[in-house]
Amino acid sequence: MDDTRALSANSLAEHLNASGAASVEHPDVPALMADLGRRARQAARRVALASDEQKNTALRAMAARIRARASAILAANAEDLAEAKAKGQTAAFIDRLTLNGERLEAIAAAVESVAVLPDPVGRVLAKFERPNGLQIERVATPLGVIGVIFESRPNVTADAGALCLKAGNAAILRTGSESFRSALAIAEAMSEGLEKAGLPADAIRLVPTRDRAAVGAMLSGLNGNIDVIVPRGGKSLVARVQEEARVPVFAHLEGICHVFVHEKADLAMAKRIVLNAKMRRTGVCGSAETLLVDRACAPTHLKPLAAILLDAGCAIRGDETVQAADPRVTAATEQDWRTEYLDAIISVRVVNGLDEAIAHVETYGSHHTDSIVTDDPAAAERFLAEVDSAIVLHNASTQFADGGEFGFGAEIGIATGRMHARGPVGVEQLTSFKYRIHGSGQTRP
Amino acid sequence: MDDTRALSANSLAEHLNASGAASVEHPDVPALMADLGRRARQAARRVALASDEQKNTALRAMAARIRARASAILAANAEDLAEAKAKGQTAAFIDRLTLNGERLEAIAAAVESVAVLPDPVGRVLAKFERPNGLQIERVATPLGVIGVIFESRPNVTADAGALCLKAGNAAILRTGSESFRSALAIAEAMSEGLEKAGLPADAIRLVPTRDRAAVGAMLSGLNGNIDVIVPRGGKSLVARVQEEARVPVFAHLEGICHVFVHEKADLAMAKRIVLNAKMRRTGVCGSAETLLVDRACAPTHLKPLAAILLDAGCAIRGDETVQAADPRVTAATEQDWRTEYLDAIISVRVVNGLDEAIAHVETYGSHHTDSIVTDDPAAAERFLAEVDSAIVLHNASTQFADGGEFGFGAEIGIATGRMHARGPVGVEQLTSFKYRIHGSGQTRP
Numbered sequence: 001m002d003d004t005r006a007l008s009a010n011s012l013a014e015h016l017n018a019s020g021a022a023s024v025e026h027p028d029v030p031a032l033m034a035d036l037g038r039r040a041r042q043a044a045r046r047v048a049l050a051s052d053e054q055k056n057t058a059l060r061a062m063a064a065r066i067r068a069r070a071s072a073i074l075a076a077n078a079e080d081l082a083e084a085k086a087k088g089q090t091a092a093f094i095d096r097l098t099l100n101g102e103r104l105e106a107i108a109a110a111v112e113s114v115a116v117l118p119d120p121v122g123r124v125l126a127k128f129e130r131p132n133g134l135q136i137e138r139v140a141t142p143l144g145v146i147g148v149i150f151e152s153r154p155n156v157t158a159d160a161g162a163l164c165l166k167a168g169n170a171a172i173l174r175t176g177s178e179s180f181r182s183a184l185a186i187a188e189a190m191s192e193g194l195e196k197a198g199l200p201a202d203a204i205r206l207v208p209t210r211d212r213a214a215v216g217a218m219l220s221g222l223n224g225n226i227d228v229i230v231p232r233g234g235k236s237l238v239a240r241v242q243e244e245a246r247v248p249v250f251a252h253l254e255g256i257c258h259v260f261v262h263e264k265a266d267l268a269m270a271k272r273i274v275l276n277a278k279m280r281r282t283g284v285c286g287s288a289e290t291l292l293v294d295r296a297c298a299p300t301h302l303k304p305l306a307a308i309l310l311d312a313g314c315a316i317r318g319d320e321t322v323q324a325a326d327p328r329v330t331a332a333t334e335q336d337w338r339t340e341y342l343d344a345i346i347s348v349r350v351v352n353g354l355d356e357a358i359a360h361v362e363t364y365g366s367h368h369t370d371s372i373v374t375d376d377p378a379a380a381e382r383f384l385a386e387v388d389s390a391i392v393l394h395n396a397s398t399q400f401a402d403g404g405e406f407g408f409g410a411e412i413g414i415a416t417g418r419m420h421a422r423g424p425v426g427v428e429q430l431t432s433f434k435y436r437i438h439g440s441g442q443t444r445p
Numbered sequence: 446m447d448d449t450r451a452l453s454a455n456s457l458a459e460h461l462n463a464s465g466a467a468s469v470e471h472p473d474v475p476a477l478m479a480d481l482g483r484r485a486r487q488a489a490r491r492v493a494l495a496s497d498e499q500k501n502t503a504l505r506a507m508a509a510r511i512r513a514r515a516s517a518i519l520a521a522n523a524e525d526l527a528e529a530k531a532k533g534q535t536a537a538f539i540d541r542l543t544l545n546g547e548r549l550e551a552i553a554a555a556v557e558s559v560a561v562l563p564d565p566v567g568r569v570l571a572k573f574e575r576p577n578g579l580q581i582e583r584v585a586t587p588l589g590v591i592g593v594i595f596e597s598r599p600n601v602t603a604d605a606g607a608l609c610l611k612a613g614n615a616a617i618l619r620t621g622s623e624s625f626r627s628a629l630a631i632a633e634a635m636s637e638g639l640e641k642a643g644l645p646a647d648a649i650r651l652v653p654t655r656d657r658a659a660v661g662a663m664l665s666g667l668n669g670n671i672d673v674i675v676p677r678g679g680k681s682l683v684a685r686v687q688e689e690a691r692v693p694v695f696a697h698l699e700g701i702c703h704v705f706v707h708e709k710a711d712l713a714m715a716k717r718i719v720l721n722a723k724m725r726r727t728g729v730c731g732s733a734e735t736l737l738v739d740r741a742c743a744p745t746h747l748k749p750l751a752a753i754l755l756d757a758g759c760a761i762r763g764d765e766t767v768q769a770a771d772p773r774v775t776a777a778t779e780q781d782w783r784t785e786y787l788d789a790i791i792s793v794r795v796v797n798g799l800d801e802a803i804a805h806v807e808t809y810g811s812h813h814t815d816s817i818v819t820d821d822p823a824a825a826e827r828f829l830a831e832v833d834s835a836i837v838l839h840n841a842s843t844q845f846a847d848g849g850e851f852g853f854g855a856e857i858g859i860a861t862g863r864m865h866a867r868g869p870v871g872v873e874q875l876t877s878f879k880y881r882i883h884g885s886g887q888t889r890p
Contacts, residue, residue: 045807045833049831130850130852134841134850136852143863143864144863227864228864248693248864272886272888273886273888275888280889362490380883385494386494388490388586388879390879390880391879391880392879392880392881392882393882393883393884394883394884395883395885395886395887396882396883396884396887396888397887397888397889399889400579400882400889402889405575405579406575406880407573407575407581418586418588418672419672419673419693419864419865419877420864422879423879423880432863432864432867433867434833434834434836435835435836435837435867436829436837437836437837437838437841437845438825438839439838439840440840441714441717441718442840443717443718443842444721444725444842444844
């Protein structure tokens with residue numbers, strides 16, 4: 001996803017060690033959360049059966065309510081900002097937290113854009129007739145209740161709520177403490193939109209307390225009333241969720257993405273792709289963190305590739321061959337091959353051909369997104385087959401790792417697990433399925 | 446699945462409280478299991494890349510090795526049987542455990558039949574071109590390492606191992622103590638078959654100890670080296686796995702399946718379906734446990750439906766209206782609506798129309814398999830849409846809840862969860878996917 005993670009160190013603080021106003025305790029968090037879970041489950045049953053038209057009406061009403069409540073939302077945001085500044089948050093953090101008229105309009109427009117997506121519920125995923133005449137269909141159904149735990153970005157309240165609803169799910173949203181008031185004001189607009197369309201307000205709810213015990217309750221699954229949890233934020237947040245959640249998690253811990261420049265790579269293409277993969281935006285999970293260069297083309301390709309990165313302001317940590325290619329390169333340590341810099345830094349290694357490149361990616365990578373640059377189709381096919389990552393590319397930048405770039409319209413995150421969802425998680429991946437069978441009186445012999 | 450669960454009470458004893466020879470302890474189970482996990486992961490990487498032909502060669506070689514080792518397998522089984530008899534196991538248990546020439550041939554033939562299935566790996570699940578020319582494909586990949594925990598049925602060793610391999614996965618198999626020697630002999634034949642095809646023997650391994658600590662190790666996920674666990678057995682085994690597993694589980698806890706006879710049901714069809722759904726085999730998870738009869742047709746339908754079941758030897762526990770219909774009916778308690786009898790017993794209730802029928806199924810059911818009998822297409826569509834079960838049928842018996850009946854060739858079980866796999870879990874559901882993208886030098890603006 002396109003969220004910067006440069007401030008990931010804040011996540012633990014936000015969710016685990018909240019202090020000051022952020023640690024306001026609720027008198028009975030377990031009861032509050034249990035009630036939230038029950039209400040979400042009831043709401044999920046209703047939105048699961050809603051028509052596409054009804055869901056779209058709700059989404060457009062939500063956008064209208066966000067616009068209508070703009071002054072209240074901005075006032076809530078001003079309070080969040082004042083508190084964040086008083087706590088000495090960084091300028092980048094304050095910027096992520098800040099709403100204004102333009103940003104609020106973008107949030108409303110994003111909710112409307114979800115209405116335009118095809119309804120993922122009810123799609124016939126497979127259909128077959130058995131010799132006994134039974135007509136069997138595999139049909140997409142909603143997942144149920146989705147818990148989303150995110151850092152202090154007010155837009156996620158609207159984005160995540162809208163995507164979950166479009167797929168017929170209820171959403172329980174937990175924001176970082178610093179954006180609590182802003183998120184609550186947006187969530188209330190979302191619930192109002194639901195009610196305008198005759199759908200239950202409980203289908204999108206923000207956890208109405210900053211008490212940190214609420215996160216633990218969500219990770220426990222709220223007595224079976226959360227079906228999946230999606231963490232959106234830095235590595236420490238995702239790590240905690242993956243470690244502690246007793247329900248499935250759609251997430252990626254980190255994006256240690258590679259570009260492998262194969263011996264048959266066109267140099268001009270390789271330069272474009274490497275520069276874009278690393279430097280277009282350095283803080284996104286699809287940015288390249290390691291460049292692998294085939295020893296067979298290193299004499300011609302290594303120096304220009306290093307130069308284009310260095311000249312663009314990117315630091316290089318390289319092995320001995322790379323260090324010899326340019327004096328600006330510093331020495332890479334073993335740890336560099338395992339590091340997601342999320343910054344203008346890249347590790348560069350020369351490898352002995354395709355096998356060593358694949359072995360490096362499988363040893364040090366994070367199964368997120370990896371690319372090969374080559375004019376040799378056979379080499380490309382082997383790389384795409386043998387690299388076990390959610391997204392594998394041939395002659396394209398790793399920065400395409402994004403639901404929007406896939407044509408999914410929007411995404412709730414990128415998953416690197418192998419269960420259910422993998423890669424960008426759009427509305428289709430927020431559905432399950434059932435088997436619907438039509439007969440004419442068949443009994444089993 | 447078609448396994449009887451009549452002996453489910455044995456599962457805890459087998460896996461938790463094994464005694465006598467079954468509790469033989471291994472000197473270092475954690476190290477043994479960790480090693481098994483590492484080996485399975487390495488093997489998984491190799492079988493993931495195996496061609497369909499190579500996997501099929503292995504499957505046929507496994508069948509040949511099972512036949513070639515028949516006398517050794519039957520000798521091992523004789524030892525298991527002697528021990529089980531000495532421990533006073535029931536006749537039904539002994540029967541499930543018993544192998545003979547005919548049953549062993551059926552096991553070998555079942556392994557061969559998996560070779561005939563289409564390769565689920567490499568299927569292009571979706572394919573689209575983006576405006577920038579990127580060619581994006583969603584391609585089926587193996588899941589990784591599958592842990593299967595089952596009771597003392599020697600055939601599961603072969604069935605589960607073959608299905609996991611066909612989908613490009615490695616399998617770690619844990620059998621019930623009583624069939625340990627039989628299962629080990631079969632597993633060795635499977636590993637020999639793998640090696641004959643040039644594939645790693647570690648791709649199918651039986652846990653080589655009866656020490657019960659091995660189960661706990663599997664449920665912990667073996668340091669990330671098990672991707673999913675499939676329990677096959679009685680309710681207590683499945684409940685423990687669902688409760689304790691730290692990795693995803695494909696399972697169903699129970700099959701409380703319903704047949705709803707709607708007011709527009711043809712009586713002759715309803716009688717056939719109800720009798721088959723309950724009585725074809727009472728011990729399978731797809732057998733009906735509750736019959737719901739629409740009050741609107743009760744005057745004509747209730748008495749004949751009750752009679753056909755009672756005359757076939759099925760006990761009925763019914764509400765007051767049902768009791769009034771036939772003197773042989775006894776009173777149902779609230780607990781009856783929640784009971785999976787797995788026996789010639791059924792609970793019968795008269796409901797006020799479709800809404801009450803759906804509400805009953807959603808309140809008391811287990812989201813496994815439910816059927817409506819009606820000539821009214823609108824009522825059928827509502828039932829199929831609103832009943833949130835893995836399998837929903839119109840005018841057909843619930844006993845079709847079986848991978849073979851779906852045309853999947855074989856199944857490793859039936860899942861009622863909403864994540865990844867739902868309904869019969871065949872080879873397709875034992876795969877994940879990745880995104881494979883071909884470009885021509887695209888960079889992201």
